[in-house]
Amino acid sequence: MRHFNFLVFLLVSTLVVNAQKAETPNQNYNLGAKINEMTLTVGGILVVATNDGLVGIKPTESQPVFTFNNFGKLKPEETEFVPNSPYIIVSQGVGSQLAGLTKTKRAVIDYVKGEVIFNSENDNWNQIYTCNVVLPQNKLIVSGIQKEGNKFEKMTPKVAVYDLNTSKLDYSFFLDKPGRVGIAKDFSVTGTPLLLKEFLIIPTAQGLLAKSHTGEDLWQSKIKGVNWMVADKTEKEIYGFETTTNGKNTRIHKIGSNGAELWNDDRKVQGNVSNFQILPLGLAVVSDRTAAQESEIAFLSASSGEDLWDKAPKTKGFVQHFYVQEDGILFGIQQGGINKISFDGKTLFKKPLKTGENIMVMAESTQGLIYITSEDANIVNLKTGEQVWNKPLKYKRASAVASTFDEANDRYLIAADGKIMAIDATSGDVSDFAKSNFDEKEDPNHMEIRDGGVFLSSNQNMTLVGFDGKETYHAYHKSPGRSTFGKIVGGALAVASTAMTVGMSAKAGANRSAYGSINDLNSYNDYGKEAKRAADMFSNIASASFDYLSTRFKASAATENAQFILTNLNGGTGLVKLNKDTGDIEKEILLKDKKPEYEVDEFGGFLFYKANDQTIYAYNLKK
Incomplete structure:
Protein backbone atom coordinates (compact mmCIF):
# COMPACT_ATOMS: atom_id res chain seq x y z
CA MET A 1 0.00 0.00 0.00
CA ARG A 2 1.31 3.48 -0.79
CA HIS A 3 1.21 5.07 2.63
CA PHE A 4 1.49 8.61 1.38
CA ASN A 5 -1.58 8.20 -0.83
CA PHE A 6 -3.29 8.90 2.45
CA LEU A 7 -6.47 10.62 1.40
CA VAL A 8 -7.35 8.08 -1.24
CA PHE A 9 -6.79 5.50 1.50
CA LEU A 10 -9.19 7.34 3.82
CA LEU A 11 -11.94 7.42 1.23
CA VAL A 12 -11.65 3.94 -0.25
CA SER A 13 -9.40 2.23 2.26
CA THR A 14 -9.98 -1.45 2.63
CA LEU A 15 -12.78 -1.41 0.11
CA VAL A 16 -13.60 -4.81 1.43
CA VAL A 17 -17.29 -5.26 1.67
CA ASN A 18 -19.80 -7.90 2.89
CA ALA A 19 -23.47 -8.04 3.86
CA GLN A 20 -26.19 -9.96 5.67
CA LYS A 21 -29.84 -9.46 6.64
CA ALA A 22 -32.34 -7.04 5.16
CA GLU A 23 -32.45 -3.65 6.80
CA THR A 24 -34.44 -0.48 6.21
CA PRO A 25 -32.20 2.20 4.71
CA ASN A 26 -31.72 5.45 6.58
CA GLN A 27 -32.57 7.38 3.41
CA ASN A 28 -34.44 6.40 0.26
CA TYR A 29 -34.08 8.46 -2.91
CA ASN A 30 -36.33 7.80 -5.92
CA LEU A 31 -34.72 9.84 -8.68
CA GLY A 32 -37.47 9.40 -11.25
CA ALA A 33 -35.06 8.50 -14.08
CA LYS A 34 -32.76 5.65 -15.02
CA ILE A 35 -29.46 5.68 -13.11
CA ASN A 36 -26.41 5.40 -15.37
CA GLU A 37 -23.44 6.09 -13.10
CA MET A 38 -22.56 6.87 -9.47
CA THR A 39 -19.52 8.85 -8.29
CA LEU A 40 -18.53 9.35 -4.65
CA THR A 41 -16.92 12.78 -4.27
CA VAL A 42 -14.20 13.93 -1.93
CA GLY A 43 -16.92 15.73 0.04
CA GLY A 44 -18.78 12.48 0.70
CA ILE A 45 -21.68 13.49 -1.54
CA LEU A 46 -22.80 10.95 -4.12
CA VAL A 47 -23.30 12.40 -7.60
CA VAL A 48 -25.62 10.29 -9.73
CA ALA A 49 -25.86 10.57 -13.51
CA THR A 50 -29.36 9.73 -14.78
CA ASN A 51 -31.15 9.92 -18.09
CA ASP A 52 -32.31 13.40 -17.03
CA GLY A 53 -29.02 14.85 -15.80
CA LEU A 54 -27.20 14.92 -12.46
CA VAL A 55 -28.41 14.49 -8.90
CA GLY A 56 -26.42 15.10 -5.70
CA ILE A 57 -27.14 13.01 -2.60
CA LYS A 58 -25.99 13.94 0.89
CA PRO A 59 -26.82 10.96 3.13
CA THR A 60 -27.75 13.12 6.12
CA GLU A 61 -30.54 14.82 4.14
CA SER A 62 -33.79 13.22 2.98
CA GLN A 63 -33.90 15.06 -0.35
CA PRO A 64 -31.18 15.48 -2.98
CA VAL A 65 -28.98 18.51 -2.39
CA PHE A 66 -29.19 19.40 -6.07
CA THR A 67 -30.81 18.30 -9.31
CA PHE A 68 -29.31 19.51 -12.59
CA ASN A 69 -31.44 18.63 -15.61
CA ASN A 70 -30.74 21.76 -17.69
CA PHE A 71 -28.62 19.93 -20.27
CA GLY A 72 -30.50 16.61 -20.17
CA LYS A 73 -28.70 13.27 -20.22
CA LEU A 74 -24.93 13.63 -19.95
CA LYS A 75 -22.19 11.41 -21.33
CA PRO A 76 -19.44 10.46 -18.83
CA GLU A 77 -16.92 12.68 -20.64
CA GLU A 78 -19.26 15.66 -20.26
CA THR A 79 -18.91 15.67 -16.47
CA GLU A 80 -15.61 16.77 -14.88
CA PHE A 81 -15.00 16.58 -11.14
CA VAL A 82 -12.47 19.31 -10.38
CA PRO A 83 -9.77 17.83 -8.08
CA ASN A 84 -9.37 19.28 -4.58
CA SER A 85 -12.66 21.16 -4.80
CA PRO A 86 -16.46 20.97 -4.40
CA TYR A 87 -16.97 21.73 -8.10
CA ILE A 88 -18.31 19.85 -11.11
CA ILE A 89 -17.94 21.27 -14.62
CA VAL A 90 -20.69 20.12 -17.00
CA SER A 91 -20.03 20.47 -20.73
CA GLN A 92 -21.98 19.98 -23.92
CA GLY A 93 -20.55 20.71 -27.35
CA VAL A 94 -16.92 21.38 -28.28
CA GLY A 95 -15.96 25.03 -28.11
CA SER A 96 -13.99 26.49 -31.01
CA GLN A 97 -13.96 29.78 -32.85
CA LEU A 98 -14.10 27.76 -36.05
CA ALA A 99 -17.25 25.95 -34.90
CA GLY A 100 -19.47 28.54 -36.54
CA LEU A 101 -22.96 28.56 -35.10
CA THR A 102 -22.49 25.33 -33.12
CA LYS A 103 -24.04 25.79 -29.70
CA THR A 104 -21.78 24.94 -26.74
CA LYS A 105 -22.87 24.99 -23.11
CA ARG A 106 -21.08 24.91 -19.77
CA ALA A 107 -22.23 24.88 -16.18
CA VAL A 108 -20.42 24.72 -12.83
CA ILE A 109 -22.09 23.05 -9.86
CA ASP A 110 -21.02 23.42 -6.23
CA TYR A 111 -22.12 19.99 -5.01
CA VAL A 112 -21.64 20.92 -1.33
CA LYS A 113 -23.90 23.97 -1.53
CA GLY A 114 -26.12 22.15 -3.99
CA GLU A 115 -26.13 25.16 -6.31
CA VAL A 116 -25.48 25.82 -9.97
CA ILE A 117 -23.04 28.70 -9.63
CA PHE A 118 -22.50 29.25 -13.36
CA ASN A 119 -24.64 28.44 -16.37
CA SER A 120 -23.50 29.73 -19.76
CA GLU A 121 -27.10 29.89 -21.00
CA ASN A 122 -28.14 32.21 -18.17
CA ASP A 123 -25.31 34.60 -19.06
CA ASN A 124 -26.05 34.52 -22.80
CA TRP A 125 -22.93 32.64 -23.85
CA ASN A 126 -23.62 31.17 -27.27
CA GLN A 127 -20.26 29.37 -27.51
CA ILE A 128 -17.77 28.41 -24.83
CA TYR A 129 -14.17 27.73 -25.91
CA THR A 130 -12.68 27.08 -22.48
CA CYS A 131 -13.98 26.84 -18.91
CA ASN A 132 -11.42 26.61 -16.09
CA VAL A 133 -11.74 26.59 -12.32
CA VAL A 134 -8.67 28.31 -10.85
CA LEU A 135 -7.56 27.48 -7.31
CA PRO A 136 -6.68 28.66 -4.71
CA GLN A 137 -8.04 31.97 -6.05
CA ASN A 138 -11.47 30.32 -6.34
CA LYS A 139 -12.23 31.88 -9.71
CA LEU A 140 -13.82 30.66 -12.92
CA ILE A 141 -12.38 31.80 -16.25
CA VAL A 142 -14.43 31.25 -19.39
CA SER A 143 -13.81 32.21 -22.99
CA GLY A 144 -16.12 32.20 -25.98
CA ILE A 145 -18.82 34.23 -27.72
CA GLN A 146 -21.35 36.10 -25.60
CA LYS A 147 -24.57 37.25 -27.24
CA GLU A 148 -24.55 40.71 -25.69
CA GLY A 149 -23.88 44.22 -26.98
CA ASN A 150 -23.91 45.41 -30.58
CA LYS A 151 -23.65 43.12 -33.62
CA PHE A 152 -19.84 43.30 -33.62
CA GLU A 153 -19.53 42.48 -29.93
CA LYS A 154 -21.82 39.48 -30.43
CA MET A 155 -19.26 38.05 -32.87
CA THR A 156 -16.03 38.85 -31.00
CA PRO A 157 -14.26 36.33 -28.73
CA LYS A 158 -14.47 37.29 -25.08
CA VAL A 159 -13.05 36.28 -21.70
CA ALA A 160 -14.88 36.58 -18.38
CA VAL A 161 -13.70 36.00 -14.81
CA TYR A 162 -16.27 34.98 -12.18
CA ASP A 163 -15.93 34.71 -8.40
CA LEU A 164 -17.00 31.17 -7.47
CA ASN A 165 -17.77 32.11 -3.87
CA THR A 166 -20.33 34.76 -4.84
CA SER A 167 -21.20 33.48 -8.36
CA LYS A 168 -20.78 37.04 -9.60
CA LEU A 169 -18.84 38.43 -12.56
CA ASP A 170 -15.56 40.09 -11.60
CA TYR A 171 -14.71 41.47 -15.04
CA SER A 172 -14.72 40.62 -18.74
CA PHE A 173 -12.96 41.79 -21.91
CA PHE A 174 -12.74 41.13 -25.64
CA LEU A 175 -9.79 39.27 -27.14
CA ASP A 176 -10.02 41.32 -30.31
CA LYS A 177 -11.38 44.77 -31.09
CA PRO A 178 -15.08 44.43 -31.96
CA GLY A 179 -15.71 45.46 -35.55
CA ARG A 180 -12.03 45.55 -36.44
CA VAL A 181 -11.57 45.88 -40.20
CA GLY A 182 -9.01 43.60 -41.85
CA ILE A 183 -8.05 39.98 -42.26
CA ALA A 184 -9.81 37.83 -39.67
CA LYS A 185 -7.57 36.50 -36.93
CA ASP A 186 -8.06 33.37 -34.89
CA PHE A 187 -8.16 34.32 -31.21
CA SER A 188 -9.07 30.86 -29.99
CA VAL A 189 -7.90 30.24 -26.43
CA THR A 190 -5.39 27.39 -26.69
CA GLY A 191 -4.92 26.48 -23.04
CA THR A 192 -5.51 27.26 -19.39
CA PRO A 193 -5.23 30.97 -18.49
CA LEU A 194 -2.80 31.91 -15.72
CA LEU A 195 -4.29 34.09 -12.99
CA LEU A 196 -1.68 36.06 -11.06
CA LYS A 197 -1.98 38.64 -8.27
CA GLU A 198 -1.72 41.62 -10.60
CA PHE A 199 -2.89 40.35 -13.97
CA LEU A 200 -4.18 37.50 -16.12
CA ILE A 201 -2.42 35.84 -19.06
CA ILE A 202 -4.51 34.26 -21.81
CA PRO A 203 -2.83 31.80 -24.22
CA THR A 204 -4.34 32.23 -27.69
CA ALA A 205 -3.68 31.20 -31.27
CA GLN A 206 -2.35 34.75 -31.80
CA GLY A 207 -0.01 34.66 -28.81
CA LEU A 208 -0.10 35.43 -25.09
CA LEU A 209 -2.33 38.30 -24.01
CA ALA A 210 -1.89 39.93 -20.58
CA LYS A 211 -4.81 41.81 -19.06
CA SER A 212 -5.26 43.63 -15.78
CA HIS A 213 -7.90 42.42 -13.33
CA THR A 214 -10.22 45.03 -14.78
CA GLY A 215 -9.62 43.93 -18.37
CA GLU A 216 -7.16 46.58 -19.60
CA ASP A 217 -4.46 45.58 -22.11
CA LEU A 218 -1.00 45.25 -20.56
CA TRP A 219 1.12 43.44 -23.16
CA GLN A 220 1.14 40.83 -25.91
CA SER A 221 3.64 38.14 -26.81
CA LYS A 222 4.06 36.29 -30.10
CA ILE A 223 4.41 32.94 -28.30
CA LYS A 224 1.51 30.90 -29.69
CA GLY A 225 -0.22 27.64 -28.85
CA VAL A 226 0.70 27.44 -25.15
CA ASN A 227 -1.33 24.79 -23.31
CA TRP A 228 -0.57 25.73 -19.71
CA MET A 229 1.63 28.08 -17.69
CA VAL A 230 3.09 28.42 -14.24
CA ALA A 231 4.85 31.27 -12.42
CA ASP A 232 7.56 31.25 -9.79
CA LYS A 233 6.83 32.55 -6.30
CA THR A 234 7.73 36.12 -7.23
CA GLU A 235 5.43 36.00 -10.29
CA LYS A 236 8.25 37.70 -12.18
CA GLU A 237 9.18 34.62 -14.20
CA ILE A 238 6.63 32.54 -16.07
CA TYR A 239 7.03 29.21 -17.86
CA GLY A 240 4.74 28.28 -20.74
CA PHE A 241 4.36 24.67 -21.92
CA GLU A 242 3.36 23.95 -25.52
CA THR A 243 2.61 20.44 -26.72
CA THR A 244 3.59 20.04 -30.36
CA THR A 245 0.92 19.18 -32.90
CA ASN A 246 2.03 15.56 -33.18
CA GLY A 247 2.03 15.23 -29.37
CA LYS A 248 5.51 13.75 -29.30
CA ASN A 249 7.34 16.74 -27.79
CA THR A 250 6.79 19.69 -25.47
CA ARG A 251 8.26 23.14 -26.02
CA ILE A 252 8.98 25.24 -22.94
CA HIS A 253 9.04 29.05 -23.06
CA LYS A 254 10.11 31.48 -20.36
CA ILE A 255 8.82 35.04 -20.20
CA GLY A 256 8.95 37.90 -17.74
CA SER A 257 6.03 39.61 -16.05
CA ASN A 258 6.30 42.31 -18.72
CA GLY A 259 5.93 39.81 -21.56
CA ALA A 260 9.60 39.82 -22.60
CA GLU A 261 11.05 36.48 -23.67
CA LEU A 262 13.71 35.56 -21.11
CA TRP A 263 15.26 32.76 -23.17
CA ASN A 264 16.68 33.36 -26.64
CA ASP A 265 14.76 30.34 -27.84
CA ASP A 266 12.29 27.88 -26.45
CA ARG A 267 13.53 24.52 -25.17
CA LYS A 268 12.22 21.20 -26.43
CA VAL A 269 11.84 18.08 -24.32
CA GLN A 270 10.77 14.74 -25.74
CA GLY A 271 7.30 13.52 -24.82
CA ASN A 272 4.66 15.10 -22.59
CA VAL A 273 5.68 16.81 -19.36
CA SER A 274 4.37 14.74 -16.45
CA ASN A 275 6.11 16.51 -13.56
CA PHE A 276 8.29 19.54 -12.91
CA GLN A 277 9.48 21.90 -10.22
CA ILE A 278 10.79 25.44 -10.33
CA LEU A 279 14.05 25.72 -8.37
CA PRO A 280 16.46 28.63 -7.78
CA LEU A 281 18.87 27.32 -10.41
CA GLY A 282 16.26 26.38 -12.97
CA LEU A 283 13.47 24.06 -13.97
CA ALA A 284 13.51 20.32 -13.23
CA VAL A 285 11.36 18.52 -15.81
CA VAL A 286 10.12 14.95 -16.23
CA SER A 287 8.67 14.07 -19.64
CA ASP A 288 7.16 10.74 -20.69
CA ARG A 289 7.85 9.15 -24.05
CA THR A 290 4.98 6.69 -24.28
CA ALA A 291 6.13 5.01 -27.48
CA ALA A 292 9.58 4.37 -25.97
CA GLN A 293 8.10 3.29 -22.62
CA GLU A 294 10.37 5.60 -20.68
CA SER A 295 10.72 9.03 -19.11
CA GLU A 296 13.39 11.66 -19.53
CA ILE A 297 14.63 13.99 -16.81
CA ALA A 298 16.12 17.38 -17.65
CA PHE A 299 17.31 20.32 -15.59
CA LEU A 300 17.05 23.59 -17.51
CA SER A 301 19.04 26.69 -16.62
CA ALA A 302 16.92 29.50 -15.18
CA SER A 303 18.91 32.12 -17.13
CA SER A 304 19.30 30.51 -20.55
CA GLY A 305 17.11 27.42 -20.69
CA GLU A 306 20.08 25.27 -21.62
CA ASP A 307 20.19 21.80 -20.12
CA LEU A 308 22.56 21.99 -17.15
CA TRP A 309 23.27 18.28 -17.30
CA ASP A 310 25.81 17.21 -19.93
CA LYS A 311 24.36 13.73 -19.78
CA ALA A 312 20.82 13.11 -18.66
CA PRO A 313 20.34 10.15 -16.29
CA LYS A 314 19.13 6.99 -18.02
CA THR A 315 15.76 5.96 -16.68
CA LYS A 316 15.06 2.79 -18.71
CA GLY A 317 11.41 3.13 -17.74
CA PHE A 318 8.75 5.54 -16.52
CA VAL A 319 9.50 7.83 -13.57
CA GLN A 320 7.02 6.69 -10.94
CA HIS A 321 8.42 8.79 -8.07
CA PHE A 322 10.07 12.21 -8.32
CA TYR A 323 11.27 14.16 -5.26
CA VAL A 324 13.34 17.32 -4.93
CA GLN A 325 15.68 17.41 -1.93
CA GLU A 326 18.31 19.86 -0.66
CA ASP A 327 21.17 18.15 -2.47
CA GLY A 328 19.48 16.92 -5.61
CA ILE A 329 16.66 15.03 -7.31
CA LEU A 330 15.60 11.58 -6.13
CA PHE A 331 13.59 9.41 -8.50
CA GLY A 332 12.18 5.90 -8.73
CA ILE A 333 11.38 3.98 -11.91
CA GLN A 334 8.19 1.96 -12.35
CA GLN A 335 10.08 -0.88 -14.00
CA GLY A 336 12.49 -0.92 -11.04
CA GLY A 337 15.40 1.22 -9.88
CA ILE A 338 16.13 4.27 -7.71
CA ASN A 339 18.74 6.97 -8.27
CA LYS A 340 19.66 10.46 -7.13
CA ILE A 341 21.21 13.26 -9.19
CA SER A 342 22.75 16.51 -7.92
CA PHE A 343 21.60 19.80 -9.44
CA ASP A 344 24.80 19.96 -11.46
CA GLY A 345 24.14 16.54 -12.98
CA LYS A 346 26.39 14.34 -10.85
CA THR A 347 25.22 10.95 -9.62
CA LEU A 348 24.94 11.08 -5.82
CA PHE A 349 24.44 7.37 -5.32
CA LYS A 350 27.57 5.29 -5.85
CA LYS A 351 25.55 3.30 -8.37
CA PRO A 352 21.88 3.13 -9.36
CA LEU A 353 19.95 1.08 -6.84
CA LYS A 354 18.35 -2.02 -8.32
CA THR A 355 14.84 -2.76 -7.07
CA GLY A 356 11.85 -4.84 -8.05
CA GLU A 357 9.12 -3.51 -10.31
CA ASN A 358 6.30 -1.18 -9.25
CA ILE A 359 7.66 0.88 -6.37
CA MET A 360 4.61 1.12 -4.11
CA VAL A 361 6.33 3.09 -1.36
CA MET A 362 9.18 5.58 -1.33
CA ALA A 363 9.19 7.44 1.95
CA GLU A 364 11.48 8.96 4.54
CA SER A 365 12.09 7.04 7.77
CA THR A 366 14.42 7.67 10.70
CA GLN A 367 16.89 5.17 9.17
CA GLY A 368 16.77 6.55 5.63
CA LEU A 369 14.71 6.01 2.50
CA ILE A 370 12.37 3.03 2.79
CA TYR A 371 11.15 1.54 -0.46
CA ILE A 372 8.67 -1.27 -0.99
CA THR A 373 8.05 -2.79 -4.41
CA SER A 374 5.97 -5.71 -5.61
CA GLU A 375 9.08 -7.91 -5.19
CA ASP A 376 11.38 -6.48 -2.50
CA ALA A 377 11.92 -3.89 0.23
CA ASN A 378 14.86 -2.16 1.89
CA ILE A 379 16.07 1.03 3.51
CA VAL A 380 18.88 2.96 1.88
CA ASN A 381 21.05 5.89 2.86
CA LEU A 382 19.64 9.00 1.17
CA LYS A 383 23.11 10.48 0.71
CA THR A 384 24.95 7.51 -0.76
CA GLY A 385 22.31 5.01 -1.85
CA GLU A 386 23.95 2.31 0.25
CA GLN A 387 21.71 -0.35 1.78
CA VAL A 388 20.90 0.00 5.47
CA TRP A 389 19.64 -3.56 5.67
CA ASN A 390 22.35 -6.03 4.70
CA LYS A 391 20.29 -7.26 1.80
CA PRO A 392 16.85 -6.47 0.39
CA LEU A 393 13.87 -8.30 1.77
CA LYS A 394 12.78 -10.52 -1.14
CA TYR A 395 9.39 -12.10 -1.73
CA LYS A 396 7.25 -13.45 -4.54
CA ARG A 397 5.75 -10.82 -6.81
CA ALA A 398 2.56 -9.53 -5.21
CA SER A 399 -0.25 -7.30 -6.45
CA ALA A 400 -0.29 -5.62 -3.04
CA VAL A 401 2.15 -5.46 -0.13
CA ALA A 402 0.97 -4.32 3.30
CA SER A 403 3.39 -2.72 5.73
CA THR A 404 3.62 -0.53 8.80
CA PHE A 405 6.05 0.63 11.49
CA ASP A 406 5.66 -0.80 14.98
CA GLU A 407 7.06 2.12 16.96
CA ALA A 408 6.74 0.49 20.37
CA ASN A 409 8.93 -2.41 19.24
CA ASP A 410 11.14 -0.39 16.87
CA ARG A 411 10.50 -2.60 13.87
CA TYR A 412 9.04 -2.58 10.38
CA LEU A 413 6.38 -5.15 9.57
CA ILE A 414 5.86 -6.29 5.98
CA ALA A 415 3.30 -8.86 4.84
CA ALA A 416 4.19 -11.00 1.80
CA ASP A 417 4.53 -14.68 0.86
CA GLY A 418 1.83 -15.69 3.33
CA LYS A 419 3.58 -14.29 6.39
CA ILE A 420 4.40 -11.10 8.26
CA MET A 421 8.11 -10.37 8.46
CA ALA A 422 9.61 -8.17 11.17
CA ILE A 423 12.68 -6.07 10.36
CA ASP A 424 14.58 -4.58 13.28
CA ALA A 425 14.86 -0.85 12.59
CA THR A 426 18.36 -0.64 14.06
CA SER A 427 20.09 -3.81 12.90
CA GLY A 428 18.02 -4.67 9.84
CA ASP A 429 17.72 -8.25 11.03
CA VAL A 430 14.72 -10.06 9.55
CA SER A 431 12.57 -12.57 11.39
CA ASP A 432 9.25 -14.25 10.72
CA PHE A 433 6.66 -12.59 12.95
CA ALA A 434 3.43 -14.40 12.05
CA LYS A 435 1.62 -16.27 9.28
CA SER A 436 -0.90 -14.52 7.06
CA ASN A 437 -2.37 -17.23 4.88
CA PHE A 438 -5.47 -15.53 3.51
CA ASP A 439 -8.26 -17.48 1.85
CA GLU A 440 -8.83 -17.11 -1.90
CA LYS A 441 -5.05 -16.57 -2.18
CA GLU A 442 -5.48 -12.87 -1.47
CA ASP A 443 -2.52 -10.58 -0.87
CA PRO A 444 -2.96 -8.41 2.25
CA ASN A 445 -3.43 -4.78 1.20
CA HIS A 446 -3.59 -2.98 4.54
CA MET A 447 -1.80 -3.18 7.88
CA GLU A 448 -2.04 -1.00 10.98
CA ILE A 449 -0.99 -1.06 14.62
CA ARG A 450 -3.86 -1.24 17.08
CA ASP A 451 -3.91 -1.40 20.88
CA GLY A 452 -4.32 -5.16 20.82
CA GLY A 453 -1.81 -5.98 18.12
CA VAL A 454 -1.24 -5.85 14.37
CA PHE A 455 -4.29 -5.64 12.11
CA LEU A 456 -4.02 -7.05 8.58
CA SER A 457 -6.69 -7.16 5.88
CA SER A 458 -7.54 -7.81 2.25
CA ASN A 459 -10.78 -7.81 0.29
CA GLN A 460 -12.30 -10.86 1.98
CA ASN A 461 -9.99 -11.48 4.96
CA MET A 462 -8.97 -9.72 8.14
CA THR A 463 -6.88 -10.81 11.10
CA LEU A 464 -5.46 -9.43 14.32
CA VAL A 465 -2.11 -10.73 15.50
CA GLY A 466 -0.90 -10.03 19.02
CA PHE A 467 2.46 -8.36 19.53
CA ASP A 468 3.81 -11.79 20.42
CA GLY A 469 2.96 -13.08 16.92
CA LYS A 470 0.01 -15.22 18.02
CA GLU A 471 -3.23 -14.88 16.07
CA THR A 472 -6.10 -13.30 18.03
CA TYR A 473 -8.66 -13.99 15.32
CA HIS A 474 -8.97 -14.55 11.58
CA ALA A 475 -12.21 -13.58 9.86
CA TYR A 476 -12.92 -14.71 6.31
CA HIS A 477 -16.07 -14.01 4.32
CA LYS A 478 -16.28 -15.63 0.91
CA SER A 479 -16.46 -13.35 -2.11
CA PRO A 480 -19.85 -13.30 -3.84
CA GLY A 481 -18.27 -14.21 -7.19
CA ARG A 482 -15.69 -12.96 -9.61
CA SER A 483 -18.15 -10.83 -11.59
CA THR A 484 -19.28 -9.03 -8.46
CA PHE A 485 -15.70 -8.61 -7.31
CA GLY A 486 -14.95 -6.91 -10.63
CA LYS A 487 -17.71 -4.45 -9.89
CA ILE A 488 -16.17 -3.72 -6.50
CA VAL A 489 -12.78 -3.03 -8.01
CA GLY A 490 -14.35 -0.75 -10.60
CA GLY A 491 -16.14 1.15 -7.88
CA ALA A 492 -12.93 1.54 -5.91
CA LEU A 493 -11.13 2.95 -8.91
CA ALA A 494 -13.98 5.35 -9.60
CA VAL A 495 -13.75 6.70 -6.07
CA ALA A 496 -9.99 6.97 -6.23
CA SER A 497 -10.17 8.91 -9.48
CA THR A 498 -12.25 11.63 -7.89
CA ALA A 499 -10.69 11.55 -4.44
CA MET A 500 -8.44 14.33 -3.26
CA THR A 501 -4.75 13.58 -2.99
CA VAL A 502 -2.43 16.25 -1.69
CA GLY A 503 -0.50 17.82 -4.55
CA MET A 504 -2.70 16.32 -7.25
CA SER A 505 -3.48 19.67 -8.85
CA ALA A 506 0.19 20.56 -8.85
CA LYS A 507 1.07 17.83 -11.33
CA ALA A 508 1.80 18.70 -14.91
CA GLY A 509 -1.27 19.13 -17.08
CA ALA A 510 -3.54 20.15 -14.20
CA ASN A 511 -5.00 23.60 -13.74
CA ARG A 512 -2.46 25.71 -11.93
CA SER A 513 -2.27 29.34 -11.01
CA ALA A 514 -0.24 28.53 -7.93
CA TYR A 515 3.52 28.18 -7.99
CA GLY A 516 4.17 24.90 -9.69
CA SER A 517 4.75 21.47 -8.27
CA ILE A 518 5.97 20.72 -4.78
CA ASN A 519 7.59 17.29 -4.89
CA ASP A 520 8.39 16.51 -1.27
CA LEU A 521 9.29 13.08 0.05
CA ASN A 522 6.65 12.03 2.56
CA SER A 523 7.29 10.51 5.95
CA TYR A 524 6.48 6.81 6.28
CA ASN A 525 3.14 6.15 7.99
CA ASP A 526 2.57 9.85 8.75
CA SER A 543 -15.79 29.59 0.92
CA ALA A 544 -18.38 27.79 3.01
CA SER A 545 -17.97 24.72 0.80
CA PHE A 546 -14.22 24.60 1.34
CA ASP A 547 -14.80 25.09 5.07
CA TYR A 548 -17.00 21.99 4.93
CA LEU A 549 -14.25 19.99 3.20
CA SER A 550 -11.68 21.22 5.73
CA THR A 551 -13.85 20.17 8.66
CA ARG A 552 -14.37 16.75 7.07
CA PHE A 553 -10.64 16.10 6.90
CA LYS A 554 -9.96 17.42 10.39
CA ALA A 555 -12.13 14.63 11.78
CA SER A 556 -11.10 11.02 12.22
CA ALA A 557 -12.52 8.50 9.80
CA ALA A 558 -15.99 7.61 11.07
CA THR A 559 -15.32 3.94 10.46
CA GLU A 560 -11.67 3.77 11.53
CA ASN A 561 -12.46 0.86 13.83
CA ALA A 562 -14.42 -1.13 11.26
CA GLN A 563 -13.83 -3.10 8.09
CA PHE A 564 -16.42 -3.72 5.35
CA ILE A 565 -16.63 -6.89 3.30
CA LEU A 566 -19.01 -7.84 0.51
CA THR A 567 -20.05 -11.47 0.77
CA ASN A 568 -22.88 -13.96 0.35
CA LEU A 569 -25.45 -13.87 3.12
CA ASN A 570 -28.38 -16.20 3.73
CA GLY A 571 -30.69 -14.00 1.66
CA GLY A 572 -28.20 -13.01 -1.02
CA THR A 573 -25.25 -10.70 -1.47
CA GLY A 574 -24.68 -8.15 1.25
CA LEU A 575 -22.33 -5.91 3.20
CA VAL A 576 -20.86 -6.83 6.58
CA LYS A 577 -19.39 -4.33 9.03
CA LEU A 578 -16.72 -6.04 11.14
CA ASN A 579 -14.95 -4.83 14.27
CA LYS A 580 -11.21 -4.63 13.64
CA ASP A 581 -10.30 -5.51 17.23
CA THR A 582 -12.55 -8.57 17.61
CA GLY A 583 -13.53 -9.65 14.09
CA ASP A 584 -17.18 -9.65 15.22
CA ILE A 585 -19.98 -8.64 12.87
CA GLU A 586 -21.48 -5.34 14.02
CA LYS A 587 -23.85 -4.65 11.15
CA GLU A 588 -25.24 -6.57 8.20
CA ILE A 589 -26.99 -5.08 5.20
CA LEU A 590 -28.61 -7.38 2.66
CA LEU A 591 -28.35 -5.84 -0.78
CA LYS A 592 -30.51 -8.50 -2.49
CA ASP A 593 -28.51 -8.30 -5.69
CA LYS A 594 -26.08 -10.77 -7.22
CA LYS A 595 -24.13 -7.89 -8.75
CA PRO A 596 -24.70 -4.93 -6.40
CA GLU A 597 -23.66 -1.44 -7.43
CA TYR A 598 -22.68 0.66 -4.46
CA GLU A 599 -20.18 3.13 -3.01
CA VAL A 600 -18.80 3.17 0.54
CA ASP A 601 -17.70 6.44 2.11
CA GLU A 602 -15.55 5.02 4.88
CA PHE A 603 -14.46 8.47 5.97
CA GLY A 604 -18.00 9.72 6.56
CA GLY A 605 -19.39 6.27 7.37
CA PHE A 606 -22.13 5.76 4.77
CA LEU A 607 -23.12 3.15 2.19
CA PHE A 608 -24.85 4.19 -1.03
CA TYR A 609 -26.63 1.33 -2.80
CA LYS A 610 -28.38 1.31 -6.17
CA ALA A 611 -31.56 -0.51 -5.13
CA ASN A 612 -33.09 -0.44 -8.64
CA ASP A 613 -32.78 1.50 -11.89
CA GLN A 614 -34.18 4.69 -10.33
CA THR A 615 -33.56 4.37 -6.59
CA ILE A 616 -30.61 4.94 -4.25
CA TYR A 617 -30.58 3.73 -0.65
CA ALA A 618 -28.26 5.32 1.92
CA TYR A 619 -27.23 3.46 5.09
CA ASN A 620 -25.53 4.95 8.12
CA LEU A 621 -22.63 2.59 8.87
CA LYS A 622 -21.69 4.33 12.12
CA LYS A 623 -24.72 2.98 13.96
Missing part, protein backbone atom coordinates in the same frame (compact mmCIF):
# COMPACT_ATOMS: atom_id res chain seq x y z
CA TYR A 527 -1.17 9.87 8.13
CA GLY A 528 -1.97 12.69 10.56
CA LYS A 529 0.41 15.04 8.80
CA GLU A 530 -1.24 14.37 5.45
CA ALA A 531 -4.73 14.91 6.86
CA LYS A 532 -3.67 18.24 8.35
CA ARG A 533 -2.18 19.34 5.03
CA ALA A 534 -5.46 18.60 3.31
CA ALA A 535 -7.54 20.38 5.96
CA ASP A 536 -5.23 23.40 5.88
CA MET A 537 -5.32 23.57 2.09
CA PHE A 538 -9.12 23.64 2.09
CA SER A 539 -9.32 26.16 4.94
CA ASN A 540 -7.11 28.62 3.05
CA ILE A 541 -9.85 29.16 0.45
CA ALA A 542 -12.60 31.54 1.55
